Amino acid sequence: MNSKFSEFVFSAHDGFNEPAMREAFSHAVPIKTIVIYCLDPRVTEIPAAVARFLGDETYPGEVLTDESGSRIGSTTTLATVAVAAGRAVDAVRSVSVLQHLFGIETIVVVHHSNCGATSYSAEGMVEAFRHEHGADISHAYDHESMCITDFEDSLSYDVTLLRKSPGVPQSASILGLFYNTDTGELTEVVRDEGTYGGK
Ligand SMILES: [Zn+2]
Incomplete structure (x- = not known):
């Protein structure tokens, strides 16, 4: 039962109480916003820019010990x-x-100018995998999500995808923002207020 790292697993502790643990987590970190953005190393400032955009003065916050x-x-x-x-x-x-774990009020999707995903097509990627790896990824991913050909389309698509997901609370507001990689400017493109009316 006890494995090498089980002391670091909350649910492996003696007396583990799942509802109490979840309650404790909800107080440990006051997360209310999720920012989904590109892993491109040129745009690591996006979360800070979104925090300013939303008027969130806490970001990045501090670790508590x-x-x-x-x-x-x-x-x-x-x-x-x-x-x-x-x-x-x-x-x-x-x-x-x-x-x-925390309860989410706002989900922000950010796509950025000159993203690598605007440099190829879904069909081109499928073909490349076929030739270079002998692998068929034509049905591995939905093609609309594989690249970006238009930012209004990609942001609308992603906001809708999130809104239709059963794993996304209907109460959450969902924003789609365009980020200018060179100037750092954010532009709101899509806003889908949650059932609580957003914020
Ligand atoms: Zn990118």
Whole structure:
């Protein structure tokens, strides 16, 4: 039963109480916003820019420790999910997990100018994998999410994808923002207010 690292697994502790643990997590980190953005190293400032855009003065916040120095929480209100092109398809599971543990009010999808994903087509990627790896990925991913050919289309698609996902709370507001890689400017393209009316 006890494996090498089980002391680091909350659910492996004696007396583990799942509802109590979830309640404790909800207080450990006041996360209310998720930012989904591209892993491109040129745009690492996106979460900070979104925090300013939303008027969130806490970001990046501080790690909280107890008397023994254990890291037990953080003051941050904004979590980040960095995936290729910032496409929502890769972030849905993370949204569900963060909703379960912390409760999410706002989800922000950011796509950025001159993204690598605007440099190829879905068909070109499928063909390349066929020739270079002998692999058929034509049905591995939905083609709309594989690249970006138009930013209004990609942001609308991703906001809709999130809104239709059963793992995304209907109460959450979902924003689609365009980020200028060179100037750092954010432009709101899509806004889908949640059932609570957003914020
Ligand atoms: Zn990118």
